[in-house]
Amino acid sequence: MSKVLITGGAGFIGSTLADRLIKNGDQVVIIDDLSMGDIENLPQSMNVTFYNESITKQAFMADLLITNNFDYIYLLAAIASVADSIERPIETHEVNQNANLNILETIRKEKLTPKKIVFSSSAAVYGNGPELPKKETSSIDPMSPYAIDKFATERFMVDYGKLYGLPTVCTRFFNVYGPKQNPKSPYSGVLSIVSDCLVKNDVFTLFGDGSQTRDYVYIDDVVDALLILATTSDAKWDVYNVATGQSISLIDVIGAYESASGEKLKVEKKEARLGDVQDSVADITKLRGLGYEPKVDVNTGLAKYWDALQEK
Structure with missing residues (x-):
């Protein structure tokens, strides 16, 4: 049994990772301030300890790290909104950079011995x-x-x-989707917003003409990638794209979702937004070299997503 820390563990990716780790028999500690995560996402298990705290609380984080000396640390907490970071650059910087740096400093200064520290970055770094x-x-x-x-x-x-000599590794997530995404959050992925509009028969706002392309990766494949990177000793001091290697336009993915759900989406078009990337698709050769293979194509993933929403 490993002792695992997930920052942002009440969020979409973090809580799905926690579900898998619990199934694997691990002891999981989750920290989340619930600004974006949802307490209902947390696994109901004796093997989960939850702290409703911000990772910017330096003394709290240092004490948590020293007391537990975790085997694995997944740094998933972030203010994940481009728009929010443009409006509040200093506040988002505290969460998205400084808090993570403080975690590294504590591990270094206290000579803690995690087997792996996995940091979640984003395809947003590539820009246009x-x-x-x-x-x-x-x-x-x-x-x-x-x-x-x-x-x-x-x-x-x-x-x-x-x-x-710290065993660090980074992911660059492309467009992750699946159950537990929060459509009410302004930080949410486009497919969770489409989902919500389909469920509620609301109007979806399409920024631009819908020709923008993305590499949509299903949450189960993302968790596979995280576990491979955490447990492969050679995967360190490096960055890995996490995606499918396939791209699809927003207009086509909406069509695929309409087919999967049997519903018709109401669409209102608006001007493209400042800072939005037009085209994005990943080369995942490097991650494949560690044994990763995406298992869920977009049609299957959307059907699974829709089924999960219906059950909910």
Whole structure:
């Protein structure tokens, strides 16, 4: 049994990861301030300890890390909204970069011995660079404070790891979707907002013409990737794209979702938003080299997502 810390563990990705870890018999500690996460997402298990706290509380975090000396640490907590980071760059910077740096400092200074520290970054770091698919070596062009913080924290993770011998690794998530996404959050992925509109027969606001493409990756594949990166000793001091390697336009994914759900989406078009990326697809060769293979194509994933919403 491993002792695992998940920051942001009441969120969509963190809580789904926690579900899997509990099934594997691990002891899981979750910290989440519930600004974006939902307490209902948490696994109902004796093997989960939950703290309703912010990762910016330095003394609290240091005490938690020292007391537990975790085997695995997943750093998933973030203010994950590009728009929010543009409106509140300093506040989002505290969560998205400084808090993670303080965690690294505590591990270094206290000589803690995690087997792996996994930091979740984002495909947003690539920005609108013309090269497709995006390789981990593609040019970086962060177009928002959110993306700047994600990239800077990646560099801290990789270089701290090398300098101080900490087993760090970073993911760059592309467009993750699936059950437990929060459509009410302004930080939510587009497919959870589409889902909510389909369920409630509400109008979906389409920014731009719908031609923008994304690499949508189902949550179960993302959890597979996180576990591979955590448990593969060679995967350290490096960054890995987490995606499917396939892209689809927003208009086509809406069509696929309408087919999966048997519902028709009401759409209202608006101008494209500042800072939004036009096209995005990942090269996942590097992650495949560790044994990762996405199992859920977008049609299957949308059907699973819709079924889960109906059950709820």
